[in-house]
Amino acid sequence: MSRAAVLAGLGAMVPERAVDNEEISRIVDTxxxxxxxxxxxxxxxxxxxxxxxxxxAAVAGRRALESAGVDTVDQVILATSTPNRPMPATAPEVASALGLDGVPGFDLSAACAGFVYGLQSAAGAIAAGFAERVLVIGADIWSTRLDPEDRATAIIFGDGAGAAVLRAGDAAEPGALLGFDLGSDGANRDLAFLPAGGSRQRSERAPLRDADNYLAMRGKEIFTHAVERMAGSSEALLDSVGWTAADVDRFVGHQANVRILHTVADVMTVPRERVVVHLDKVGNTSAASIPLALTDAAVEGRLTPGQKVLLTSFGGGLSWGSTALSWPDIKVSGIETA
Structure with missing residues (x-):
């Protein structure tokens, strides 16, 4: 059997403070x-x-390690667009907090597609024999980067973290990641971006506006690209692993907007009742959204061993990616708040 990365554990958390739509409506005109x-x-x-x-990230990572029944890994990959600081990377700090001293850790930035990109990076390390187990975390805190007067972003984003432990196994066993389809489009980098803080903005030496410190997003155009890229990537991935849309038992897409999720499913002819929706509870948590949705679905019994599961994501960059697996029999605890 060919060596493959196998899902062995999941963990997730959100902050304690819940912000419902009524509270948002007192901040934004909606x-x-x-x-x-x-x-x-x-x-x-x-x-x-x-x-x-x-x-x-550290809380979600610890929960994933507990789910997998292990206390160490060979790599820590943190997918985030909101690191603790621009430099150094946050992953080594997370590894240290988990007692993984000396374990290599690095950050990966692919916006809302970051978790799937992280899975691909981990799977590559495992397939090549560089690692036996890898902890992949998706975590973001966007609440500090939102303009409270911008309805396009203020109502959408939430904070959270989700993590997965991948272990070495073979491609025939449940939980094996069967393949990947990734892509990017830098020509549309300004559809969702944070202007301030990078070398581009600093090198231009233009006066910094307050708005430059906040996430800017062109929602209608993002919607169109998200549907096109997620559907196209998903179809390419299914073709590469030998599945059809009818084979998909659960469709877990990036949790940005329920209309995007349903439209992608419709384009692919995946019945809407097979779409996992979690954003109603936590909003768009960026790189954390897929592991949060997986954790919630597993705990609620919407994910059961043997089901064919398709994951697909889309984010700023533009970036997108998909993968698939047969759901394994793993122990998953509920989403923790802290």
């Missing part, structure tokens, strides 16, 4: 009905002052 109709979101969680992305 209401609960408008938010639910346009996005499907009813609630999101925002981190308290003093909490950083690495703090959430």
């Amino acid at each position: 209401d609960d009905e408008w938010i639910r109709t346009r996005t499907g979101i009813g609630r999101r969680y925002w981190a308290d002052p003093g909490t950083a992305t690495g703090d959430l």
Whole structure:
């Protein structure tokens, strides 16, 4: 059998502070009905002052290690667009918090597609024999980077972290990641971006506006690209692993907008009842959204051993990616708040 990366454990967490649509409506000119109709979101969680992305990542990582029944790994990969600081990377700090001293750790930035990119990087290390076990974490705190007066972003994003432990196994066993389809489009980098803080903005030496410190997003164009890229990537991935849309028992897409999820499923002819929706509870948690959705679905019994599961993601960059697996029999605990 060929060596492959196998899902062995999951862990997830969100901050303690829940922010419902009624509270958002007191900040932004909107209401609960408008938010639910346009996005499907009813609630999101925002981190308290003093909490950083690495703090959430460490909790989710610890939960994933417990789920897998292990206390060490050979690599730590943190997918995030909101690291603790621009330099150094946050992953080594997370590894240290988990007692994984000396274990190589690095950050990976692919926006909302970061978790799938992280899975591919981990799978490559395992397939090549460089690692036996890898901890992949997706974590973001966007609440500190949102303009409270920008309805396009303020109502959508929540904070959270989700993690997975991958172990070496063979491609025929449940939980094996069967393949990947990844892509990017830098020509559309300005559809979702954070202007301030990078070398581009600093080298231009232009006066820094308050708005440059906040996430900017062109929602209608993002919607169109997200549907096209997620559907295309998913179809390419299914073709490469020998599945059809009819074979997919659960479709787990990046949790940005319920209309995007349903439209992608419709394009692919995957019945909507097979689509896992979790954003109604936590909003768009960026790189954390897929592991959070997987954890919630597993705990609620919507994911059961043997089901064919398709994961697909899309984010700024533009970046996108998909993978697939047969769901394994693993122990998963509920999403922790802290």
